[in-house]
Amino acid sequence: QVQLEESGPGLVKPSETLSLTCSVSGGSVSSGTYCWSWIRQSPGKGLEWIGFSYYSGGTNYNPSLMSRVTISVDTSKNRFSLKLTSVTAADTAVYYCAREGGHRYGLDVWGQGTTVTVSS
Amino acid sequence: IQLTQSPSSLSASVGDRVTITCRASQGISISLTWYQQKPGKAPKLLIYGASTLESGVPPRFSGSGSGTDFTLTIAGLQPEDFATYYCQQLESYPRTFGQGTKLEIK
Numbered sequence: 291q292v293q294l295e296e297s298g299p300g301l302v303k304p305s306e307t308l309s310l311t312c313s314v315s316g317g318s319v320s321s322g323t324y325c326w327s328w329i330r331q332s333p334g335k336g337l338e339w340i341g342f343s344y345y346s347g348g349t350n351y352n353p354s355l356m357s358r359v360t361i362s363v364d365t366s367k368n369r370f371s372l373k374l375t376s377v378t379a380a381d382t383a384v385y386y387c388a389r390e391g392g393h394r395y396g397l398d399v400w401g402q403g404t405t406v407t408v409s410s
Numbered sequence: 411i412q413l414t415q416s417p418s419s420l421s422a423s424v425g426d427r428v429t430i431t432c433r434a435s436q437g438i439s440i441s442l443t444w445y446q447q448k449p450g451k452a453p454k455l456l457i458y459g460a461s462t463l464e465s466g467v468p469p470r471f472s473g474s475g476s477g478t479d480f481t482l483t484i485a486g487l488q489p490e491d492f493a494t495y496y497c498q499q500l501e502s503y504p505r506t507f508g509q510g511t512k513l514e515i516k
Contacts, residue, residue, distance in 0.1 A: 336496065336507055336508075336509050336510045337445075337453065337496055337498075337507040337510075338507070339498075339504055339505040339506065339507065341504075350503050350504075351504075352504040353504060354504075386452055386453075388452075390500070390505075391458075392500070393441045393500040393501060394440070394441060394458065394459045394500070395443075395458050395459070395500075396443030396445075396455050396458040396498065396500060397443070397445070397453070397455060397498070398455050398458075398464065400452035400453060400454070401452065402451075402452055403451075403452050
C-alpha cells in the first residue's frame with residue numbers, strides 16, 4: 291500500500307524558507323488521478339489545507355498562503371515538496387503530506403507529520 | 411466555503427450512539443469527508459462522498475447528508491473511538507475543514 295513520509299528541518303528562522311519533502315513508497319507519484327497535498331496543524335488548533343500539485347505540475351493553493359507557497363512533484367525521485375517563504379512564528383505547525391483522490395474521495399493516505407518550529 | 415461542526419466537544423460513554431453535525435455555508439453536493447484524529451497522530455479518513463465508508467473502517471461509523479447539512483454517527487462507541495473528528499469539503503477551492511469535534515469519555 292502507498293505510504294508517505296515527510297522530511298525536512300524541524301527548526302526554521304523567521305523570514306527564511308521552510309522546505310519539506312514527502313517521499314512516496316508503494317506507489318507512483320506519477321499517477322494522474324491523485325492530488326499530492328500538504329496540510330498543516332498549528333499547536334492545539336485545527337487543520338489547514340495548504341494546497342496540492344498534480345504530477346503534471348498543475349497546482350492549487352490556499353489563497354491565504356498563495357503568495358508564499360510552492361508545491362512541486364519530482365517524478366524522478368517519486369516525491370513531492372513544499373516550500374513556504376518568509377516564515378513567521380505563525381507558521382509553526384505540524385505539517386502533513388497527503389494524497390487526495392479527488393473531490394469525491396478525500397485525503398486517503400497521510401504521512402505521519404513533521405513538526406516545524408519557526409524561531410530564531 | 412465555511413464548515414461549522416457541532417458540538418465542539420462531546421462527552422459520551424462506551425456503547426453510546428453519538429452524532430456530530432457539519433454544516434456548510436453553501437451547497438457542496440456530497441463532496442464531504444470525515445476524519446478521525448488521535449493525539450500525536452495524522453488524521454484518518456473514515457467516510458468520503460458524505461456516506462461511503464472507507465475500506466477497513468468499522469460499520470458502526472456512518473455518514474449522511476447532502477447540500478449543506480451532514481452528519482457523522484457512531485453507533486455503539488468503543489474505547490478507541492474517543493478522538494477528535496473533522497469534516498472537510500472538497501467541492502471547491504480552497505479545501506476547508508470544520509473546526510473539529512472532540513469526543514471524550516464521560
